[in-house]
Amino acid sequence: MHFKIQTINRHRLTTDGAGITTLIGLAGCPLSCRYCINRYVLKHSPSREYTQEQLLNSIMQDYCYFVASEGGITFGGGEPLLQSQAIQEFFDRLPQAVSVNLETSLYAQEELLLPLLEPVREFIIDIKSLNPEVYQAYTGLALEPVWRNLNRIAQNGVQRKCRLRIPRIPGLTTEADIQASVSRLRELGFSNLQVFDYIIPTE
Numbered sequence: 001m002h003f004k005i006q007t008i009n010r011h012r013l014t015t016d017g018a019g020i021t022t023l024i025g026l027a028g029c030p031l032s033c034r035y036c037i038n039r040y041v042l043k044h045s046p047s048r049e050y051t052q053e054q055l056l057n058s059i060m061q062d063y064c065y066f067v068a069s070e071g072g073i074t075f076g077g078g079e080p081l082l083q084s085q086a087i088q089e090f091f092d093r094l095p096q097a098v099s100v101n102l103e104t105s106l107y108a109q110e111e112l113l114l115p116l117l118e119p120v121r122e123f124i125i126d127i128k129s130l131n132p133e134v135y136q137a138y139t140g141l142a143l144e145p146v147w148r149n150l151n152r153i154a155q156n157g158v159q160r161k162c163r164l165r166i167p168r169i170p171g172l173t174t175e176a177d178i179q180a181s182v183s184r185l186r187e188l189g190f191s192n193l194q195v196f197d198y199i200i201p202t203e
């Protein structure tokens, strides 16, 4: 199965998982976040199709860096879960020494998430908000799929693999919203939580 890729960024350190990583920005996202950081890229740079072999050849240039730093690749987006089947196939081709991380909003059908729970090393989850009204206002869609997937992760006992990023969204989230999101996540057994300020991008 082919990948649709927007960008590939090599030699990243600590931002997208442990060690040196290559960030693979997959095309497509179901959400319409008001302050989308990728809007400019999505609008101005066309995506490109890669076969499994082409992507493998591209990332293997940095194999020595991955091994030396215990790093690997990170699928981001857009929303990488939209291309879950291609990612699943890719695991069969990757050397074991190359770890795989996923940067996701978790807005996807659970069938796309569940097969990745075991092989992915770290999930970096941009949660937006667990207040349904704020989530809808910010992304244009309902919170339910995200909440369902958080529960699936908890039921599978892999919360330790997850880093959850909870933004203060200017004009939308209050400190009470933030604390409510943090509490609900802790109740589900997530402990790696990062609250941060959104910087509003300018075009």
Ligand code: SF4
Binding pocket: 029, 030, 031, 032, 033, 035, 036, 037, 038, 039, 077, 078, 079, 105
């Ligand atoms: S989830 Fe990410 S890529 Fe998708 S609209 Fe929101 S900020 Fe943009």
